[in-house]
Amino acid sequence: MSELAIELKGIDKSFGLVHANRNINLKVRKGTIHGIIGENGAGKSTLMSILYGFYQADYGDIIIDGKTIKIRDPNAAIAAGIGMVHQHFMLVENFTVLENIMLGAEESQILNAGITKARAELKRLEKEYALEVDPDAVIEELPVGIQQRVEILKALYRKADILILDEPTGVLTPAEADHLFRILRQLKDEGKTVLLITHKLREIMAITDEVSVMRRGEMVATRTTKDTSVEELAELMVGRRVLLRVEKGEAKPADVKLSVKNLTVRDGRGVTMVDDVSFDIRAGEIVGIAGVAGNGQSELLEAISGIRRAKSGTVLLSGREIDVTGNADPADLRRRGLAHVPEDRHHVGLVLKFEESENAILGYHDDPKYRRGMLLDVDAIRADAEAKIAAYDIRPPNPRLKTANFSGGNQQKIVLAREMERNPDVLIIGQPTRGVDVGAIEFIHKRIIEMRDQGKAVLLVSVELDEIRALSDRILVMFAGRVVGERTPDATEGELGLLMAGVEGRKEAAE
Amino acid sequence: MSVPYAKLPGWAEYGLIPLVNLAVAFLISGLVVLIVGESPLEAAYHMVNGAFGRGEYIGFTLYYTTTFIFTGLAVAVAFHCGLFNIGGEGQAYIGGIGVVLACLAFDRTLPWYLVFPIAIVGAAFFGALWAMIPGWLQAKRGSHIVITTIMFNFIAASLMNYLLNRVFKPMGSMSLETRTFDTGGQLPKLDWLMSIFGLSVGSAPFNISFVLALLAAFGVWVLIWRTRLGYEMRTMGHSPAAARYAGIKEAKIIVIAMMISGGLAGMMALNPIMGEQFRMQLDFVQGAGFVGIAVALMGRSHPAGIIPAALLFGMLYQGGAEISFEMPSISRDMIVIIQGLVILFAGALEHMFRPAITRVILGLSPKTRDAAVTKGA
Numbered sequence: 001m002s003e004l005a006i007e008l009k010g011i012d013k014s015f016g017l018v019h020a021n022r023n024i025n026l027k028v029r030k031g032t033i034h035g036i037i038g039e040n041g042a043g044k045s046t047l048m049s050i051l052y053g054f055y056q057a058d059y060g061d062i063i064i065d066g067k068t069i070k071i072r073d074p075n076a077a078i079a080a081g082i083g084m085v086h087q088h089f090m091l092v093e094n095f096t097v098l099e100n101i102m103l104g105a106e107e108s109q110i111l112n113a114g115i116t117k118a119r120a121e122l123k124r125l126e127k128e129y130a131l132e133v134d135p136d137a138v139i140e141e142l143p144v145g146i147q148q149r150v151e152i153l154k155a156l157y158r159k160a161d162i163l164i165l166d167e168p169t170g171v172l173t174p175a176e177a178d179h180l181f182r183i184l185r186q187l188k189d190e191g192k193t194v195l196l197i198t199h200k201l202r203e204i205m206a207i208t209d210e211v212s213v214m215r216r217g218e219m220v221a222t223r224t225t226k227d228t229s230v231e232e233l234a235e236l237m238v239g240r241r242v243l244l245r246v247e248k249g250e251a252k253p254a255d256v257k258l259s260v261k262n263l264t265v266r267d268g269r270g271v272t273m274v275d276d277v278s279f280d281i282r283a284g285e286i287v288g289i290a291g292v293a294g295n296g297q298s299e300l301l302e303a304i305s306g307i308r309r310a311k312s313g314t315v316l317l318s319g320r321e322i323d324v325t326g327n328a329d330p331a332d333l334r335r336r337g338l339a340h341v342p343e344d345r346h347h348v349g350l351v352l353k354f355e356e357s358e359n360a361i362l363g364y365h366d367d368p369k370y371r372r373g374m375l376l377d378v379d380a381i382r383a384d385a386e387a388k389i390a391a392y393d394i395r396p397p398n399p400r401l402k403t404a405n406f407s408g409g410n411q412q413k414i415v416l417a418r419e420m421e422r423n424p425d426v427l428i429i430g431q432p433t434r435g436v437d438v439g440a441i442e443f444i445h446k447r448i449i450e451m452r453d454q455g456k457a458v459l460l461v462s463v464e465l466d467e468i469r470a471l472s473d474r475i476l477v478m479f480a481g482r483v484v485g486e487r488t489p490d491a492t493e494g495e496l497g498l499l500m501a502g503v504e505g506r507k508e509a510a511e
Numbered sequence: 512m513s514v515p516y517a518k519l520p521g522w523a524e525y526g527l528i529p530l531v532n533l534a535v536a537f538l539i540s541g542l543v544v545l546i547v548g549e550s551p552l553e554a555a556y557h558m559v560n561g562a563f564g565r566g567e568y569i570g571f572t573l574y575y576t577t578t579f580i581f582t583g584l585a586v587a588v589a590f591h592c593g594l595f596n597i598g599g600e601g602q603a604y605i606g607g608i609g610v611v612l613a614c615l616a617f618d619r620t621l622p623w624y625l626v627f628p629i630a631i632v633g634a635a636f637f638g639a640l641w642a643m644i645p646g647w648l649q650a651k652r653g654s655h656i657v658i659t660t661i662m663f664n665f666i667a668a669s670l671m672n673y674l675l676n677r678v679f680k681p682m683g684s685m686s687l688e689t690r691t692f693d694t695g696g697q698l699p700k701l702d703w704l705m706s707i708f709g710l711s712v713g714s715a716p717f718n719i720s721f722v723l724a725l726l727a728a729f730g731v732w733v734l735i736w737r738t739r740l741g742y743e744m745r746t747m748g749h750s751p752a753a754a755r756y757a758g759i760k761e762a763k764i765i766v767i768a769m770m771i772s773g774g775l776a777g778m779m780a781l782n783p784i785m786g787e788q789f790r791m792q793l794d795f796v797q798g799a800g801f802v803g804i805a806v807a808l809m810g811r812s813h814p815a816g817i818i819p820a821a822l823l824f825g826m827l828y829q830g831g832a833e834i835s836f837e838m839p840s841i842s843r844d845m846i847v848i849i850q851g852l853v854i855l856f857a858g859a860l861e862h863m864f865r866p867a868i869t870r871v872i873l874g875l876s877p878k879t880r881d882a883a884v885t886k887g888a
Contacts, residue, residue: 307755331758340756348756351749358742363757365742375737 004066005030005162005193006051011060013046020046022217024060028162028210033184033194035204035225038214039237039437040408044197047214048164051195052084053077064162083155084164089147091139098122098135101154118157125156129186144294145176152183163187164195169203173292174465174497181207199438201230202466213237238439248449251473253282256316257457258304258338258426263313263324265299273299274310275481281426281457286448288460288472288489292500296481297461298343301430304459305340306330307348318425334363339419341412343430343461349415350403357385357399360418388417393443409440416444420451427451428459433467445471465496523872525816529809529857531864533823536856540849549841554834561833562826566705568833570715574787576818576825577717580724581779582803583821584731585638585772587812589656591735592768593748594649598642598660599776600800601667605641606777608671609633610784611679611689611791618696623785626695630781631723638777639770641667646769650762656769664800675793687793698786718786720778727775728814734771744768776800805850808858827853 004027011024021043028034038044049055051062053071061068064080071077077084091100098118107114122135131149139147148168155163165184169177184194184207196208204211205225212222213236221236235241258281265274274296281287291297302308304315306328315322317338322328330340342348350359361370361381370381385399392413394406403411412432419427432448433441448471452458462468468475475487477499485499519528541551562572582599589596596602613630645659672687679689698718705712735741747754747764754761783795802824809823810816831846856863 305756306758329758330756334758342756344752347750348752351746351753353749354745362746362753365739365757371739375733376739376742378737 003030004028005032005064006195007063008047008051009061009063011047011050011057011062013050013055013057019217021050021057024214024219026212026219026222028193028195030065030193031188031191032209033188033196033207035196035198035208035211036214037198037201037204037211037233037237039199039439040435041216041437042214042237043217044214045166046217048084048166048195048197051077052082052164078158078160081159081161082164083152083158083160083162085148085151085155085166085168087166087168087170089144089151091147091150093140094138096136096138097133097142097150097153100139100150101135101157103154105158121157122153125153129156129183129190131183143176144171144292145173145179148172148180149183160192162193162195164197166197167199168196169198169200170463171293173501174493175501177203201233204233205230215239234438238437240439246445246449246470248471249453251285251452253285253473254455255283256280257283257318258428258459259316260304261314261316263300263303263315264311265296265303265308266311267299272311273481274303276313277478277481277483278313279476279483279486281459283425283457284452284455285473286452286458286460286471288462288468288475289478289483290465290468290475290496290500291463291478293463295478295500297478298430299481300478301340301343301428301459301461304428305338305342306333330363331366334422334424337425339422339424339427341415341419341427341429341432343434345411345415350411352402352404354403355400356389356394356403356406356414357382359403359414360385360388360399362418364418364422388414388421391421392417392447407437408435409437409444412436412444413440416447420447424456426457426459428461430461431464432460432462433464434462465493465500469493469496519869519872523868525811528861528865528868531868532856532861533853535864536849536852540852543845543848544841547840547845549838554838554841557834557837558826558830560830561837562830565713566708566710567713567715568829569710570700570705570712570717572822572825572829573717573721574715574782574825575828576821577721577724577782577786578779578799579802579806579821579824580728580818581782582776582799583806583810583817584727584803584814585774585776585779585800586803586807587810587814587817588731588735588744588775589768589772590807590812591741591748592744592764593751594646594656594765594768594772596642596645596660596769596772596776597657597804598645598663598667598773598800599779599803600796600798601660601664602638602641602773602776603779603796603800604664604667604671604794606634606638606773607780607784607791607795608674609635609637609777610780614692614696614785615679615689618692618694621695623695623698627698627719627781627785630696630785631778634777634780635774636777638780639774642769642773642776643766646766646773649769650765668794672793675791679791688788689791692785692789696785697789698781716783716787718782720782720786723778723781725818727778728818731775732814740764740767776803779803802850805854805858808854808861823853824850 006028008024008026011021013021024047036044046055050057053073053076062071069080071080092103101122102114102118119135126132131153133146133149168180172180187194198204208225210222211225213220213233215237261278263274263277264272267273277300289297299308303310303324307330310324312325315324317336322333346352351362370377382399389397389399394410394413432444436444448458460471469489472489475489475491476483477485477496479500479502484502487496544551544554561568563569582603585599586596610630610633613626613633617626617629641663645656645663648654648659649656675687680687681690698720700712700718701721702712735745743759743764746757746759747761751761779799784791806817806820806824810820827850831849834841835843835846
């Protein structure tokens with residue numbers, strides 16, 4: 001089993017001045033699960049895109065099964081037996097499973113023969129790898145875990161021997177993730193090679209045979225998983241020692257600052273996304289909302305912060321009502337002491353094409369201190385941005401740099417600096433560390449705890465269960481728009497996982 | 512998946528790439544001239560000579576430039592707010608009403624320098640009004656601004672047809688135009704400006720509204736980059752979701768941006784009406800509203816880019832007229848082809864040569880060469 005499935009030699013790729021991959025060498029043994037880990041922007045995705053033919057390497061060789069080949073496009077990759085499961089699924093939502101699997105491999109203009117063949121083949125694959133799915137189910141009606149299975153089947157249908165999975169567990173419940181891992185082990189037993197891209201160290205430890213670490217475009221180390229540790233990998237990723245546990249003292253909850261009562265929110269299609277949700281948050285505590293993405297957390301945050309109109313319910317901010325069902329105005333809520341770090345910093349929290357300093361005032365741009373007469377006081381705005389850059393160690397420290405040119409972690413710090421430095425009473429934070437590197441995570445977590453210790457009421461939403469457990473003083477679990485349970489941070493992952501999957505929750509809600 | 516563009520130095524981004532695009536457009540235009548059986552070099556000579564050869568020609572070029580600065584700025588302002596205002600043509604046309612009303616009312620009693628400000632306000636008011644309606648429909652009803660502004664161009668044309676026929680045309684006149692204004696409705700030419708350079712403006716209608724256009728360009732820069740309103744417009748333009756998050760009133764900003772855009776388009780009417788014809792004629796806008804789109808695209812919606820882009824199109828208009836005059840086998844339509852090619856390469860195919868240029872420039876820059884050396888070591 002020491003034959004190599006993939007060998008990369010001296011892969012090098014630049015996008016203009018950005019050197020995304022530097023002289024990468026990688027050996028992946030056949031029939032193993034090989035993890036690739038690294039911070040955001042370390043070059044993992046670029047490397048995989050080269051392997052899958054989205055980009056061409058500037059230099060270097062790709063050797064698959066001992067043969068040096070050129071991968072000019074994904075078709076060439078498929079021909080070489082490489083399949084990829086993308087982070088964001090590439091499925092046609094209103095097609096059935098079967099139609100999606102056939103897509104691009106129809107074989108003839110008339111579909112009938114192909115459909116029969118595909119159905120038979122699909123059945124065989126399902127049996128062989130225990131990947132049961134209903135071939136006639138429409139994709140959009142399937143849970144994400146199953147959609148992912150369809151992606152895997154799609155790759156297998158195209159006779160992939162090497163499967164690349166890019167951050168596959170981001171959208172899964174812990175139980176679904178476990179199931180995925182079982183599938184991956186099965187694939188490995190069948191002789192397939194799996195390349196797992198992730199930033200979650202625990203997953204690497206749980207499932208891989210070997211792991212390669214990338215940092216700033218370079219492959220810094222390859223380890224046999226059983227001979228390494230989470231601490232060593234974290235250090236390799238960041239290049240220095242990292243504190244993985246968040247240190248925090250006891251919470252000292254005081255008055256209720258944010259009170260949500262019977263809040264119901266519907267989305268544009270009239271589907272109820274938040275269903276009769278009630279909770280209170282007191283000054284000096286962090287309330288975390290756990291849940292698989294898409295269970296109403298986003299809509300909850302948007303309704304409280306005045307971005308999305310609620311159907312019914314009341315929200316009290318420091319005792320005064322917010323008109324969540326009418327014309328709640330985000331600008332007004334800011335003045336009343338509500339700060340909001342939105343889940344999607346790329347489209348909501350920041351304007352990526354703006355200079356850093358312009359983003360440092362987004363939402364607060366009507367503050368008189370940024371104005372001089374009729375005009376914006378550009379000097380004051382830049383000075384203000386520089387102060388925040390210093391306080392939050394935002395790099396590079398250049399308020400005139402376009403925001404898109406900052407790394408994910410630094411972009412998030414720009415948002416946090418803006419919202420936290422206003423000294424709000426209530427801070428609501430969505431996905432504080434999504435796409436943020438390990439080094440910055442530590443910093444961000446510390447800041448959030450600091451806010452709590454200064455007596456702010458903090459509402460935290462994250463799909464990272466570890467993060468919720470590490471930061472929260474109380475945990476609410478959302479499933480299908482409802483709060484299905486409240487737990488202390490000592491609750492086990494299994495217990496929370498069941499709630500997140502809606503198993504325990506139904507019982508509890510019924511009581 | 513798209514390959515991200517690397518950042519180029521400013522001179523390449525704003526100088527070299529537009530120039531290469533232009534050069535290619537002219538090269539292909541030359542081929543077309545060749546196919547017609549004429550000499551491209553001769554055509555090029557007439558183009559440049561016709562646009563800049565004499566003081567009078569320069570005067571004409573700058574007269575067109577003035578018009579295009581206004582319509583280009585109009586498109587740019589809306590564009591910063593994420594709105595594609597195709598209605599500059601109609602807004603400029605309707606803006607003419609404001610100019611005409613001011614001139615007809617005061618040209619016999621007030622001097623031009625008092626009528627001019629009134630006409631400016633009138634032109635901007637009517638242009639803004641005409642743009643406000645599509646803006647409001649977009650903001651409140653979600654009617655797409657591109658569709659509504661196009662429709663409003665036609666409505667404007669019909670409306671003006673009616674007004675010129677039934678309201679503005681003097682009794683007994685056969686042609687669709689207002690009466691000719693008295694001195695109060697006639698803008699002075701900028702012959703003094705030309706004479707500084709030892710040139711004579713001749714019969715060219717190069718007038719004071721050129722100065723207004725430059726002031727408007729500066730005003731737009733201040734608005735977009737130095738005011739809260741401009742900040743909110745740009746936020747909207749880049750990311751409506753971020754604007755909502757920031758508490759920016761979407762509907763209000765859309766309507767205001769469209770009104771400013773329409774006002775600028777309306778001010779274009781000053782140039783032909785008060786500066787050249789001294790009356791309003793049917794269809795006096797002559798497509799300038801659409802040229803404004805090309806000007807704004809080429810000028811990257813920045814006043815500093817719009818002014819040279821407007822100058823380029825002014826040159827194409829003036830020089831092109833000269834080509835068709837000097838070379839009879841090249842019809843006026845040929846000029847439209849050349850303009851079309853410029854728009855095609857500078858606008859639609861803007862990024863066509865970028866990868867190659869990026870490779871050349873970054874390949875030559877010492878920084879990347881060093882990086883390559885260290886990598887080899």
